[in-house]
Amino acid sequence: MKDLKGLFEHQLKDLHSAESQLVNALPKMAKKASNSQLKDAFENHLKETKDHKQRLEEICNELDIKPTGEKCKAMEGLIKEAEGFMDEADNDDVMDAGLIAEAQRVEHYEISGYGTAVRYAKELGHSDIASKLQKTLDEEYNADNKLDILAENRLNENAK
Ligand SMILES: [Fe+2]
Numbered sequence: 001m002k003d004l005k006g007l008f009e010h011q012l013k014d015l016h017s018a019e020s021q022l023v024n025a026l027p028k029m030a031k032k033a034s035n036s037q038l039k040d041a042f043e044n045h046l047k048e049t050k051d052h053k054q055r056l057e058e059i060c061n062e063l064d065i066k067p068t069g070e071k072c073k074a075m076e077g078l079i080k081e082a083e084g085f086m087d088e089a090d091n092d093d094v095m096d097a098g099l100i101a102e103a104q105r106v107e108h109y110e111i112s113g114y115g116t117a118v119r120y121a122k123e124l125g126h127s128d129i130a131s132k133l134q135k136t137l138d139e140e141y142n143a144d145n146k147l148d149i150l151a152e153n154r155l156n157e158n159a160k
Helices: 004-032 036-063 073-088 092-123 127-159
Strands: none
Touching: 004 036, 004 073, 004 092, 036 092, 036 127, 073 092, 092 127
């Protein structure tokens, strides 16, 4: 990596790896959720996550680079932590509350990654690519807000 272009490409590959890992992890989280709104939120975000991955592939195609070849170790760690938690929770309400906590860590990580990627795309003059990345960023914010509302409405209360 010797310039902003190289750094941008690295970020895109990192995000692609993160989204790919999340496509595999979200079905497990949806399965473990017992609250139906939480289950729906995970299933809906799985569909969005597949779109995010696809969008990154389109972007990489436009830039004539391969989306693969990097492993996002941060997402790997976040997913490992979520899996560890899922093995330990032995009550439905605690499981749901903890799943939200784990999922929000993931969303915040993605929000930070896409925020950076949007800025780099703009700085490099790729306005169409910046818009695509912004669309994903907006969806990550929405997913995070939905989880906030679920946590506030009742799930944390039930876990008491
Ligand atoms: Fe995503």
